Amino acid sequence: MGDKPVLSVFIGQLAVSGGDHALAVHGLGSCVALVLCEPRTGMGGLAHVLLPGSRPRTDTTTDLPAKYAASALEALRSGLCDLGAKPAHLRAGLVGGAKMFESEMDLETGVGARNVDSLRSILRDQGIPLATDETGGRQGRTVIFSLPECRLRIRTLRGGWTEKDLR
Amino acid sequence: MATFHPIEERELDALREISNIGAGHAVTALHQMTRRVITLEVPAVNLVPFSEVAHRLGGLEEEVVGLFFRVYGGSRGNMLVVMSRTSAEHLLTVLFDGDGPKRPLGDMEISALKEVGNILTSSYLTAIGSLLKIPLIPSIPAFSMDMAQAVVDLLLIELAEVTHQALVIQTDFATRDKTFTGHFCLLPDPGSIETILTAIDRLQKKG
Numbered sequence: 541m542g543d544k545p546v547l548s549v550f551i552g553q554l555a556v557s558g559g560d561h562a563l564a565v566h567g568l569g570s571c572v573a574l575v576l577c578e579p580r581t582g583m584g585g586l587a588h589v590l591l592p593g594s595r596p597r598t599d600t601t602t603d604l605p606a607k608y609a610a611s612a613l614e615a616l617r618s619g620l621c622d623l624g625a626k627p628a629h630l631r632a633g634l635v636g637g638a639k640m641f642e643s644e645m646d647l648e649t650g651v652g653a654r655n656v657d658s659l660r661s662i663l664r665d666q667g668i669p670l671a672t673d674e675t676g677g678r679q680g681r682t683v684i685f686s687l688p689e690c691r692l693r694i695r696t697l698r699g700g701w702t703e704k705d706l707r
Numbered sequence: 708m709a710t711f712h713p714i715e716e717r718e719l720d721a722l723r724e725i726s727n728i729g730a731g732h733a734v735t736a737l738h739q740m741t742r743r744v745i746t747l748e749v750p751a752v753n754l755v756p757f758s759e760v761a762h763r764l765g766g767l768e769e770e771v772v773g774l775f776f777r778v779y780g781g782s783r784g785n786m787l788v789v790m791s792r793t794s795a796e797h798l799l800t801v802l803f804d805g806d807g808p809k810r811p812l813g814d815m816e817i818s819a820l821k822e823v824g825n826i827l828t829s830s831y832l833t834a835i836g837s838l839l840k841i842p843l844i845p846s847i848p849a850f851s852m853d854m855a856q857a858v859v860d861l862l863l864i865e866l867a868e869v870t871h872q873a874l875v876i877q878t879d880f881a882t883r884d885k886t887f888t889g890h891f892c893l894l895p896d897p898g899s900i901e902t903i904l905t906a907i908d909r910l911q912k913k914g
Contacts, residue, residue, distance in 0.1 A: 638857070
């Protein structure tokens with residue numbers, strides 16, 4: 541990691557970097573961190589997604605650009621292409637989408653799993669290979685995406701740190 | 708897209724007052740269970756961006772126990788009782804008469820925490836409900852122990868479907884020596900806050 545600047549991406553937000561950044565989400569529950577990168581150049585981005593599908597027309601808010609899966613992917617992809625990345629070279633990773641609460645009655649409605657399914661299917665439709673898929677389960681996760689290495693470091697409170705290489 | 712209407716200072720005061728009454732009843736129950744003196748902070752009622760909610764619970768990655776309830780009845784929303792892991796363990800030690808809790812927590816400990824959450828939330832909602840004359844009924848509890856941001860994101864996801872800010876009615880409580888601290892957070896649905904404000908108006912006109 542070194543002393544690379546770590547940029548924290550809050551809920552519903554996204555960030556892209558030309559390299560030499562670490563993008564982080566501290567504490568993902570049912571939300572999903574979608575990361576995209578172009579391994580050749582080390583450019584990448586991260587979106588902190590809340591909801592499956594695409595933005596309905598009735599939702600006119602602009603302060604949460606990564607709120608919906610489809611709009612978040614589109615924004616990341618176009619942000620990276622603006623920096624000069626080639627769509628055909630992009631690789632993706634998904635982290636999060638857990639089920640956080642246990643109860644005798646299911647109060648959660650499975651939104652974590654729906655987020656993951658939605659993002660997987662959009663990535664498949666766009667032909668972007670999913671290099672890392674650390675989703676589901678019953679635990680919160682912190683993720684740090686280091687660029688230009690395109691390396692994901694994922695932390696859980698019980699399991700400690702694991703590393704995934706997207707290249 | 709529903710939004711929270713701007714809330715007047717007078718209404719924020721009233722929301723602080725009712726959450727103080729609710730939290731007061733809840734900590735009385737907690738005092739009776741634990742024989743510890745528990746004090747309340749002044750309630751904070753704020754319309755905040757989603758990113759700020761977990762910051763107010765001790766930090767994004769702080770390990771917390773979250774007890775989550777849906778609120779049904781005259782006004783809808785979600786209630787979350789949050790305490791740090793060390794506070795939860797302290798509470799269990801007191802409840803189980805000096806025996807420290809197992810690590811990781813077993814079914815018995817989790818069940819005890821859910822039951823405490825249930826009593827606190829029921830006291831809180833019953834006090835507010837009978838004051839405002841609107842029925843407020845909690846669901847059964849759901850339990851999570853993880854990073855604060857991971858525990859609250861479900862509540863934010865649900866709000867995000869209809870709005871882009873969270874109205875957080877938060878009251879913090881603590882024992883005098885701070886070995887045990889926690890937070891009551893009531894997050895009304897945007898469509899439900901009007902019901903509460905109307906009931907408050909009715910009450911104030913009568914008084």
